[in-house]
Amino acid sequence: MILLFPEPFEICVLVLAVLILVALYRLVAGPTSPDRVVALDAINTLVVGIMFALGVIFRENIFVDVAILYAVLSFIGTIYYAWYIGGRYT
C-alpha cells in the first residue's frame, strides 16, 4: 500500500527520522537550556519535512494542510521559550 512511489522520498523520510534521533540526543543530554531549545526547534523543522515527504508518498493533497499548520505553530512555542530564557539571563 505504501510502496506505490519509487525510492527517493522513502530514503528522504528515513534520513530525516535518523536526524530526529540525533537531535533527541542533544535534547536529552544538552548541558544548558539554549541547547535544548535549539534542539526542539530542529525537531520541529524535521517533523515538518517528514510530513511533506509523507504527503507525497501517501498521495493525499489534504495532508499538506497539517504540515503547513505545524510550520506556522511551531514558531509560537519557540518564541515563548526564547522569551523566558532572554528575560532570565539578560
Add this chain to the structure above:
Amino acid sequence: MKQSNIVRITADIMFPFIMIFGAYVVLHGHLTPGGGFQGGAVMASGVVLLLIAHCDKDIKTLIPTQILKNVETFGLLLFGLSALAAVILGSGFFTNWLVNTGLLFGTPVEYGPNPGYLNTGGVIPVMNIAVGLEVLAALSVIAVIMFRSTEPDCGGEEQ
C-alpha cells in the same frame, strides 16, 4: 520589558494569516480534516502570539476580555439553539434538520470519494462555527487571564 523589533514585526505579519487559516479549518470542517475545535485552537494560538509580541502595551485595550466572554456565551447559545430548532420543527434533539432541503448548507452530495462543495452538510457547518467561536474565546480568555495575573507589568523585573 519591550520585545525586539524582529519579534513584533514578524508577529504582526503572521497574525492575519494564522486567523485566516483557522477560519479556513473551521469553515471547511465537513470537507477537509479539521473542525470546530481544531480551528478554534489555531485561532487562539494566534491570539497568544499577539499577547507575547505586544506585551508592553496595555493588554486590556488590545485584547478586551469582556468581549471574549460574550463571544464564548454566544457560541454556546448558538450550539444549543441549533439543536433545539430540530425539536421545534418536530423531530428529535440534535436531528440534522437542514440537510438535503436546498436551503443554506442544504445541497445534496453524491456518494463516493469527491472533493465536495462548501454548501453541503446541513446543520454541521453551523455547529462548526459555533464550537469554533466558543473554543477561540475560551482558550484566549484562559491565556489572557493567566498572563495578566502572573505578569502584571509584563515581566520586566529582572532588568
Add this chain to the structure above:
Amino acid sequence: MIEVLQIIILIGLLLTAILAVLQTDLLHAAVTLGAFSFLLALEFYILQAPDVAIAEAGIGAALTTAIFIFAIRAVGRKEVTS
C-alpha cells in the same frame, strides 16, 4: 519502510516521556514535553488520522507551551526536593 519509521518514532516517544518525568528542572521538563507532543502528532499523522494531528498541533505546540511558561515564571524554575 513505514515499520522502520514507526520504530524510530516510538523509541523517541518512550525516551521523551520517561525523561519528562525524571527532570528536576521545570523548563527542561517543559521542553521535553514539547518534543513528546510533536512526535505524538507525527505518529497520528502516519496512522492516517489528520484530525487528531491538527488538534495535537494546536493544543500541544502553542497553548500548552504558553501556559507552562506562565506557570514556570510564577512559581520558579527549580523543583524543591526534600
Add this chain to the structure above:
Amino acid sequence: MNRKNGITVCIIAIIAVVLIYAQSGISFGDPVYQDMDQYFLLNGQVQTGGNNICTDVVFDFRAFDTLGEATVLFTAVMGVIVIFRRLMKGEEYEAE
C-alpha cells in the same frame, strides 16, 4: 537514588514486555466488533451531507458528546476566572 532508578527501569521493562506480548496476537486495523463502523462508512456521507466522516460522527451521530465537551470548556473558563480574579490588578473586579 541508584536503587530507585533500578526499580524504575525494571518496572518500565516489565510494562513494555507485557504490552508487546499483548499486542502480538492482535492484527492492526482489524477490530473484532465493526458493525457500526461499516454503517458509518456506508451511510454517513449520504445521511449527513459531509465528506469528512470524522466530523460527521462528532457533530451529527455523537453530538451529545460535543455538547458535553463544550460544557466542560465553559466550566474550565469559569474556574480559571474564579481562581485568578484576586491576583489580577483589580480594575475588572471592581466593575462588577
